[in-house]
Amino acid sequence: MASAEWIGLHSQDRNIPGTYAHAIDRMIHAGGDYSEVLEDLGKTAVTRTTDKLLGNRVRPKTTRKTLLKRRTRSKKPSTSGITLVDNAIGVKQVAYATGPDYMEVGIPTGPGAYMAAHQKGTVPNAPRRRFLVLPTKQRTLAVVNFHWKKAIRS
Numbered sequence: 001m002a003s004a005e006w007i008g009l010h011s012q013d014r015n016i017p018g019t020y021a022h023a024i025d026r027m028i029h030a031g032g033d034y035s036e037v038l039e040d041l042g043k044t045a046v047t048r049t050t051d052k053l054l055g056n057r058v059r060p061k062t063t064r065k066t067l068l069k070r071r072t073r074s075k076k077p078s079t080s081g082i083t084l085v086d087n088a089i090g091v092k093q094v095a096y097a098t099g100p101d102y103m104e105v106g107i108p109t110g111p112g113a114y115m116a117a118h119q120k121g122t123v124p125n126a127p128r129r130r131f132l133v134l135p136t137k138q139r140t141l142a143v144v145n146f147h148w149k150k151a152i153r154s
Helices: 012-017 020-029 034-054 064-071 089-093 114-120 137-153
Strands: 002-004 094-097 103-107
Touching: 012 020, 020 034, 020 137, 034 089, 034 094, 034 137, 089 114, 103 114, 114 137
Parallel strands: none
Antiparallel strands: 002 103, 094 103
16 A cells, blocks of 8 residues: 555653654543544545545646647547546545554555556656645644543543
8 A cells, every 4th residue: 555654653752742642642541542543533634635636736736738638538538637536536545544553544556556656656757746645733633632532521
């Protein structure tokens, strides 16, 4: 799976206020369910990624030369300028996976994985287009705090 990941979540950070590790450690000690946090973050990541794709905010944008080639194709000419979502298959491939201590958002790799090739930058004569999005720091802390507050209320 071509994926995006957080880097820097270390166990030594759990005693440093303001870090993800500290917020998550506090939530777990209060009786919160870490798997629910990961599920919420996965759903958020998929939503933000599909919004980015459908909102045509992927950089670099499709060039005018490519759009002209699409218009002159004999089968299904296209004038759409939305990169990677002309036939909506790519948007449907965005998914997330969770485990006991990780959350991963991505798209399938392997033969015919056009979206993964764009994310990795292996499409011939095409630039690398990083479109996978993880939740922001504010959103992540809001989700952790929501589950922490839920744990201390029960």
